[in-house]
Amino acid sequence: MEPAETLELQCALAWPPMTGERLGNWWLRAAGGFTGRANSALAVGDPGLPIADALGRACDFAHSHGLDPVVHAIKDSAVEHALTALGWVPNVAHEAGHEVSVLVGPPGGPAETSRMLEVPTPGWWELCAGTSEPTEAQRHVLTTAPVLGYGVAEIGTETAGAVRGAVVDDVLHVSRLAVHPAYRRKGLAADLMAAVGAWGAARGATRCALQVAVTNAPALALYERLGFTEHHRYRYWVPGAPSCEDRSS
Structure with a gap:
């Protein structure tokens, strides 16, 4: 390690x-x-x-x-x-x-329905930044990294879930995982993780890392089910x- x-x-x-x-x-x-x-x-x-x-x-x-x-x-x-x-x-x-808590785990994948995009959509921005018109700071932080992808889970014409993936060296950094409240408990979060994991693995990532507040019990439980363990805090x-x-x- x-x-x-x-x-x-x-x-x-x-x-x-x-x-x-x-x-x-x-x-x-x-x-x-x-x-x-x-x-x-x-x-x-x-x-x-x-x-x-x-x-x-x-x-x-x-x-x-x-x-x-x-x-x-x-x-x-x-x-x-x-x-x-x-x-x-x-x-x-x-x-x-x-x-x-900084967690590490396997990249995962493949996804059933979620897909990765090269450019974030308005629906992605709504879920990941809370607005379809991001500020200069939001746009810079979320769209600047060596290798970037934007995951979406769509139901009809609506973006039901979203995630951001960035590859640095052999690490896939996952952030901004979000599912619209109306579509929670349908497996979309796990499917988005599978999508971004497969995307990262195809770009050289051998492991995945993400950061979760220690008070966020639902997120920690999800990542534990997906095989993640704590690396450090x-x-x-x-x-x-x-x-x-x-x-x-």
Whole structure:
């Protein structure tokens, strides 16, 4: 099993920010506030300078892009221990869940009815972004990666389910799996996973990775049924008061 840091970097390349700055092995990211992953400092490995100084750089970067500083760190890593010592705290207010399980499993497939597209449709956008007219940040994050595909499950003329797949090296990163409430409990989520899995395998992926908040019990149960297991967890951290003042003005 590869180190958590390696998988985190592969997943990050599948979910690119609009603006990024490398700091040693760290990656400072900004994308107009769209998702925690694209608007946090990915703090894995060595930043090339003392962690206290690296966190200061992360704070300055976030403030310069109109963001509250957030650090994305592997749970129980040396970085997390340093964050605690420096007065940072888990971001329990993060709406999508501050603690995330990174799961790995087989690509899966073939699908029965779902199919993969090269370009997202309005129905795909509605399910995966909540709008048929995505913002610049949504469009950038969701349509930028080395190899991308957009899965849809259609019933009649309606998009009943959708998913995003991105291949980085030999990893298929799956995200934005969504099924319209009117069509849940019909096996569409599993069929979409089969479709994106077969698509990824055809493009060199040997395994699949995805990220799920630890509080999302239905999703975790689905992925367990599909053969996924937990690889590691990460958490979002924010500075304790007042250790990260805004110096951008």
